Amino acid sequence: MEGEPPKTDQQNRSNLTPHPLKRFSLLIALGFLIGLPCLIFLVLIGFGLIHVEQTRGEARRSQSKYNLKQISSALLLYHDQHNTLPPGAIIAADETPLHSWQALILPFIDQRGVHQQIDFEQPWNHPVNQQAFQQQVPQYLADWIEQKHSPEGYALSHYVGNEFLLKKNQSVPFGEITDGTSNTITAIERGAHFQPWGAPENLARPIDIIGPGKKTLFPDGNHVLFSDGRVRFLSKDIDPAILKALSTPAGGEVVGEF
Template sequence: MANWYVKRGSQIAGPLTVQRLKELAAEGKVQESDLVRKGEESDFVPAAQIPGLIPEYTDNFLEDDFQQESQSQTTSPKKSNAVLWIVVAVAGGGFVLVILILMALLLPAVQQARDAARRSTSKNNMKQIGLALHNYHEVFSQFPPGGTATTDGKPYHSWQTAILPFVDQAPLYNDIDFDVAWDDPSNQIIFEQVIPTYLNPSIEEKISPDGLGLSHYVGNELVMKKNRGSRIRDIKDGTSNTILAVETGQNFKPWGDPTSIAKPIEIMGQGKKSSFRGGNHVLMGDGSVRFVSENIDPETLKNLSIPNDGKAIGEF
């Protein structure tokens, strides 16, 4: 009856008949240090303890007698490992796919949130500029000139320079040499400064090629005129119907440049680059800020820009 087993290291040969076991021992292929077990339940014992089994000691060992049993024991784990790796690969690929899908779904929402935050910041900047203009008006009884020029017509200083004390930049304002023009070398360092209130966070360009701090906002030259400011009472159409300043999406000028004024229709509307997708913010004469579509009717935009044309303005 074949119910004997021989174990050497991690390899087990069997079941063997007692006759075959004795033959192996006689051939010197079962060594004294090998373990032998009879049946499935008994413990392995050294072959030397089996009476009459080991006739002599030898180092010869027949690997083939153990190969079949060894293979039978190792084949199943290999198959199991292969299945495990397949499962891991499929699970890992599924996880990556889920991450990619989530990223595809979340990125637009993240982008929209960032855009909304930038819009909010730019809108708040314009409100601060509006408040500064009204505080200037309270002190000087008029809004600042859009830009001043020397008697021979050379640009001198800008409206954004004039309101520096009212946007928490009084120390910078006090360092400016007003006896010379804004672009005089003695003022170079001053106008290299970047003023956060004058920057739209959606625009990366913050410094001019000459190293001067830029502004992303332009004054309405029909209200803040060259060498002459306007009073609130001069705005006959009402401050809530008249633009003071606008966001611009291109052709940025330094905040100290006296020529940083224009008619709003030259800055925004159809065919112009918007500061945000769909349009621009505008600062109204009453200090409010509104978002105006890039598709606004040109005639409506023109009426909003003129402070005293007497024309009715509908929804925009």
């Protein structure tokens, strides 16, 4: 317009530069457009990882339960043939540990070939038996546990027998489980201190395996095999008195809810 002085270069630059508030709003909008998809992506990844972990956990629990079911079937077949459960351990008169209950039931878990390789007249860790007892038995292993052999090379078991039922040099028939087969533990999964499946020492008191502070295959407790063939998950917070009652085959204890 006539009469207006020409604008200086500084005024022209001022007109071209957005107001600071507008520039801040623009940055917020840009950040939102970029950040929201990233946030959604990260959330989806998080949910995906949780789902994968849950699926993996469920698969591991199923596998461990299946292993215990296989062990249960083998024990039942052994009982059908011998009219008694196997002894938990065979110990010689001079206290030499000879063989374990898990070696005795091999023919009943499709491991007859391994069973035939064992010289039962010699201790399990005698050189003549070394090759047989170095072989892994899938039914005795939780696949995801890396530790599968002892330092000496013997194949391990991730399951342990209840020493109150599977006794040393003593076979217990079902008829002597007067507390009831549904209330008597036979075997338990364990999460540490694994023993070779051939070791007669692979027995334990359930109270030493289950409970607060005990390392287990799963964070909240243990899968347990009962003498009637059921597999049940017991919380690590189970009442010790109830656990003791479930451990003895003829203790006469009253078992409450668990």
